[in-house]
Amino acid sequence: MSLPAEILEPYRLRSASLADNDPVWLAGLRHRAMACFAERGFPSPRAEDWKYTNVTAIERKRFPLAAAPGEVDAAWVKARLLPDCWHLVLIDGYVHHDLSHPALAGDVVFCDMGAALRRHADLLTQGFGQAVDEDHGFIDFNTALFHGGALIYLKAGTRLAQPIQILHLQTQEAIAPTRHLIVLEGGSEATVIESFIGRAGGLTAHVTEAVLDREARLRHFKIQEEHDRAVHFGGFYVQQATGARCRQVHFALGGLLARSEIHHRLGRGGEAILEGLHWADGRRHLDSHIRLIHAEPEGASRETYKAIAEQRGRSVFQGRIVVEPGAQKTDAVMNNRNLLLSDDAEIDSKPQLEIYADDVQCTHGVTVGQLDENALFYLETRGIDREAARQLLLYGFVNECIEAVDVEPLRAYLHRRLDSRFNAIELEDLP
Amino acid sequence: MTQPLLKIENLHARVEDKEILKGIDLTLDHGQVHAIMGPNGSGKSTLANVLAGRPGYQVTEGKVWYRGRDLLAMAPEERAREGVFLAFQYPVEVPGVSNIYFLKAALNAIRKHRGEAEVDAMDFIALVKDKMKLMDMDEQFLYRAINEGFSGGEKKRNEILQMLVLEPTLCILDEIDSGLDIDALKVVARGIEALRSPQRSFLMVTHYQRLLDYVRPDVVHVFAAGRIVKSGGPELAKELEAKGYGWIESHPEAQAS
Known part of the structure; x- marks a missing residue:
């Protein structure tokens, strides 16, 4: 559903001004994305994938775009940074340079999106938009409006000595559109932790894409603990070449309404190990939309998602495994275990297997229950x-x-x- | 006359629609070990579970006095805090909760009930490690989730470890010997023997005489069809071992059901 002009207008203006400073290829993408967004707006609950998570409330909230980062106490933020990691801090979508120490030399690039656009446009063009396999209003919105974010690039065979943590902090009831691109060349290895915290109920519209070349290995953690009135959309889209492996663990603990998309496309002999926890207490609505595409033979995937729904909380799990024709010897297991702890809480679990190859092993299991008597x-x-x-x-x-x-x-x-x-x-x- | 530790009077109990216990009378004095034997389905484990307060086990008649108090009126955790311990026939796996945390939470719940201070963390570790040595358990078991991935024998040893740490007054052991090889059985028996004292009593449900070679009972009761059909000294267990349960099942008391 398209948005009223008075809501759209500031978005258009911002997108156009961002595009003015962008390289041509990105300006073009922004322009098209903005046009698509103007046309269709945020996803409608009539769309099958959005049946359980109604985001029309965003429209009523009329979140403004964060014009500048909010004031923060550096000590407070530092206390929330993990030790033994390299950090990038984004406040309301804007990089906080004093708290970020992303400079890594040599075979590794880790920098904020602004620096990436200035200095590593070649790397960006290689990977940008490549792994996103989803097409809806949040993606448009993000592409049209993101400014802050991170680029992580590892040359072939490089191993990051310690994890990278990207901290997203919301301080305003405003929109923070951020975007990260992770490019791992053949055989390289990285660990990336994305933390989302907030002291105000704004709107996060985030996309991380990861392009893993042959035998590359990514460990990715997402910890979402935003403000109780925050609305969160976060997509994690991964494209894995032959033998590439990805492990992702997702903790959804905060926000009022949070939707995470976790999509992997596996190459030959690739591996995806995905785990997650929803803790839907209070009035929290947490939705994980998992899609795992086995595009080539001999891939293996393991999904273990758990949820607690208590008080008036609601947990939605939509897990889809697609085994494409020719992806023989696929080995896929998907599990979703839910604890439903109150009469007013709700669990929606929708596992789907779509198998177009005949020599595969795919299983799924869902349980919904109370604590073991x-x-x-x-x-x-x-x-x-x-x-x-x-x-x-x-x-x-x-x-x-x-x-x-x-x-x-x-x-x-x-x-x-x-x-x-x-x-x-x-x-x-x-x- | 001193009060017995446990006095069971004409206890009848059912599980769902089935009457399992049909009038049990049993008196357990301080410091005594009673063995309860009998064929499968005779009500041995049901008695153990009724005494511990397992939900779904409904007492329809009779009384149980524990230190002169009405045991059946107490909630399961209250029974535990008052010193009743059930070693489970099938110890339960609790994923995500470490053994050490569990033991500490249990010990502190009991100490609090007695009006004692929480156990000091260092003292507690020392205590538990000491007991683990007795049970031939590696320290790594402390940090593993409760019973998760434990072998049958490890689970049973873990039950006795808990008993050693919590030091209950009435120890009810439900087929603690089932599934144990002879070495594990000896370790389990050693743990039980270490706790024997003039103040502490044991009710040991067992299918086999074997355990009784290591933990000598004062009294053996033979259950059949929800009743005690015979009580006697340790020699009764030997007799059962020699003759099997067939002669018990044809006992008039058993057939009266």
Whole structure:
């Protein structure tokens, strides 16, 4: 559905002014994207993929574009940066240079989007738009309006010595359109952590694309813990060449309405290991839209998505595996385990397998249930009361996901977050 | 006359629509070990679960007095805090919760109930490691999720470890010996023996005489069809071992059902 002219106009103006300073190829993309967005607006709930997540509220909110980054206390932000990582900090979509130390020399490029456009246009043109396999209003919107973001590029065979963390901080009830491009040449390896936090309920419209060449390896973590009134769209689109591997772990813990798209296209012998957790408490609506395309033979994928829906929370999981003709010997497993903990909470789970090859192994499983009565009783027989036992099982459900995070500082951070949430039962770090 | 630790009077219980216990009378004194034997389906495990307060096990008649208090009126966690411990026949796996955290939470819940301070973290680690040594358990089990991926024998040892740490007064062991090889059985028996004291009593449900070679009972009760059909000394277990349960099942008490 198209938006009223008075809402569209500032978007048009901003997009045009961005395009004025862009290289020609990007200006062209912006122009086309803006035209598409003007035509169709944000996705309608009538579209099958958006059936469970209605974003029409964005229109009513009339979010302005963030004109400038909000004021931040550097110490406060620093406390939220993980140790032993390289950092890029984006405040309301604008790069914060003093808090960002992206300079990496030699075979690695890690810089903000502005610097990338000035100095690495060749790298951008190689990968930009290549991995995005989705076509809807949020993508248009992002392409037309992104300004901040990061470029991460690794030359063949390079290994990043420590993870990159990109922190997105929202300080205003405004729109922050950001875009990252990750290009990993053959055999290179990188770990990228994207953190989304906020102290105001704005709109995040984010896209990360990753192009992995042969045998490249990407570990990617997304931690979404935005403000309780924030609206979040974040797409992660990955194209994997022969033998390329990607592991992604996604924690959706914040926001009011958050939609994540995680799309992978696997090459021959490629691997995608995807995990995720939704914690839909309060009135939170969390949607993960996963699409895994096995385009060539001998690929393997593992998906383990878990969700908690409590109070009036709602969790949506749409997981689609497509095995294209010729993608023989595909080995795909998709699991979605849900805890539905209140009468007012809702879980929507929609696994789909589309298989066009005959020699494949694909399975999926979905469970929706309450906490295990048998386990509750077991804990009670050890003197733990029922409410504490419930909390302990919930803790275990979440902790299983955290234990799967193999980046130590991030795992420690998530543990601290979990512990503070369960302070009622006095969790602490044990040796 | 001193009060027995546990006194079961004419206990009847059902699970769903099926009456399983049909009038159990049993008195367990302080410091005693009673073995409960009997064929499958005779109600041994049901008794253990009723005493621990498992949901779905409905007492239809009778009373259970624990230290003079009405045990059946207590919630499961209250029973545990008052010193009742059930070692499960099938210990439950709890993913994501480490053994050490669980043990500490349980011990502190019990200490709090007794009006004691929380256990000191260092003292606690020392205590648990000491008990693990006794159970031949590697320290890495502390940091693994509760029972997850444990072998049958490891799970049973973990039950006894919990018992050693929590130091209950009434230990109910539901087929603690099932699925154990002889070495594991000896370790489990060692753990039980380490806890025996004049104040502490044991109710050991077992299908086989084997365990009783290592943990000598004071009294053996034979269950059949929801009743105790025979009680006696340790020699009764030997007799069962020699003759099997066939003669018990033809016992008039068992047939009265």
